[in-house]
Amino acid sequence: MPKLLRSLSLLVALSVSVFWANGTAPAAVEMSAGIRHVSDTGSLADCSAKAKAALTAYLRGETESAQGSGEWIAMAQNPRAGAATAAATVRCYGLPQGYVVTFTCAVQLPENPYGADALCLDIAHKFYGGPLTELAAMPAPTPIPTGCSTANLVGTWAADDKAGLTLTADLNGNLTDSDGVSGNWIIKGSAVVLTYYGEHTLALTSDGKHMRGGGYSFTRRC
Amino acid sequence: MTGTFVCRVAPLTVGLTLVLNMAPAASHAALDMVVGARQVVKNEPVSACNSKARDALNSVLTDAAEVGAGDTGEWKANSAPDASGHSSAAAAIHCYPLDDVSGYLVTFTCAAQVPPNADSASVLCTKLTQAFAGGKAQAQTAPPRVARQT
Numbered sequence: 001m002p003k004l005l006r007s008l009s010l011l012v013a014l015s016v017s018v019f020w021a022n023g024t025a026p027a028a029v030e031m032s033a034g035i036r037h038v039s040d041t042g043s044l045a046d047c048s049a050k051a052k053a054a055l056t057a058y059l060r061g062e063t064e065s066a067q068g069s070g071e072w073i074a075m076a077q078n079p080r081a082g083a084a085t086a087a088a089t090v091r092c093y094g095l096p097q098g099y100v101v102t103f104t105c106a107v108q109l110p111e112n113p114y115g116a117d118a119l120c121l122d123i124a125h126k127f128y129g130g131p132l133t134e135l136a137a138m139p140a141p142t143p144i145p146t147g148c149s150t151a152n153l154v155g156t157w158a159a160d161d162k163a164g165l166t167l168t169a170d171l172n173g174n175l176t177d178s179d180g181v182s183g184n185w186i187i188k189g190s191a192v193v194l195t196y197y198g199e200h201t202l203a204l205t206s207d208g209k210h211m212r213g214g215g216y217s218f219t220r221r222c
Numbered sequence: 223m224t225g226t227f228v229c230r231v232a233p234l235t236v237g238l239t240l241v242l243n244m245a246p247a248a249s250h251a252a253l254d255m256v257v258g259a260r261q262v263v264k265n266e267p268v269s270a271c272n273s274k275a276r277d278a279l280n281s282v283l284t285d286a287a288e289v290g291a292g293d294t295g296e297w298k299a300n301s302a303p304d305a306s307g308h309s310s311a312a313a314a315i316h317c318y319p320l321d322d323v324s325g326y327l328v329t330f331t332c333a334a335q336v337p338p339n340a341d342s343a344s345v346l347c348t349k350l351t352q353a354f355a356g357g358k359a360q361a362q363t364a365p366p367r368v369a370r371q372t
Contacts, residue, residue: 027251028308029335033298034289036316065257071329073257083252089331091257093318102296102316106333108253 032116035103047092047099054126080139085112148208148222157218258330258347268326271317278353310339
């Protein structure tokens with residue numbers, strides 16, 4: 001019987017922890033390929049100039065993969081995702097008469113506010129002419145929570161029993177103390193697990209202002 | 223009494239510790255895209271490019287398909303979908319006939335979301351280029367298993 005209880009405890013712990021550990025929505029890479037344009041006139045340099053201009057209209061940081069290659073890439077940062085979620089390449093190749101250019105785009109969904117096809121179509125139309133569809137703006141960054149929320153630990157916490165010791169917790173589950181030592185935090189209900197010089201389980205008070213337990217006691221500045 | 227309590231709590235603590243240590247650190251998934259290789263192959267028909275493009279894509283990714291209608295020479299494939307049906311990598315190979323050299327132009331373009339994809343876009347494109355050239359195909363590195371909220 002005790003063995004069964006121990007096994008059940010382990011299973012419960014594993015299940016609860018898996019539930020806590022990951023709240024990330026599944027994401028996917030969407031690629032758009034297939035737009036190719038052949039021009040009977042113009043040089044590789046002409047294609048390059050247009051490629052750069054077309055990319056600049058929708059993305060940032062346009063870069064030629066090797067100088068004079070005519071192969072360009074650019075990205076778009078997503079402030080809310082905190083990372084790039086859209087990118088495109090425009091690749092020019094000089095022909096005996098004119099050039100051929102291909103457009104390939106990729107976005108990360110669901111974070112990116114528009115699809116890869118829409119991006120590529122706009123870049124291609126910007127390059128050789130055609131109707132342009134306004135792309136949705138990148139979302140603004142998530143505002144950092146303030147106050148004594150009971151849903152997170154974001155903010156600065158002062159140790160009640162050790163003068164000068166503070167912990168600063170961020171939105172991503174990281175924390176740093178006043179000496180620069182880093183750790184992590186997780187909250188589920190009113191239970192807090194701090195990974196900071198080992199793991200400590202604390203209880204958050206109903207006003208979100210205090211957490212105590214595991215040999216620690218902190219008060220949030222809010 | 224104390225012994226019983228310890229016996230019951232210890233596995234719980236061990237479980238929590240194990241899983242929390244296994245849990246992925248919070249990190250931002252970022253889109254990674256790369257301009258892969260460009261090659262001019264002489265004295266070979268573009269149909270050979272199409273065939274090699276399809277095979278290379280299928281050896282590294284899955285479900286290679288020619289984009290559009292007819293012989294476009296533009297091929298695309300995605301990584302195997304995860305349990306929720308999402309792919310974290312994709313690549314395109316473009317074949318274009320070059321009459322002046324009786325051959326073709328081929329380009330490789332890759333994108334990946336890292337994490338969870340184990341291979342960067344650059345590594346993916348390198349594998350595709352090698353597979354296209356007839357090297358031993360290296361399938362995409364399997365992504366690490368990630369705990370998923372249900």
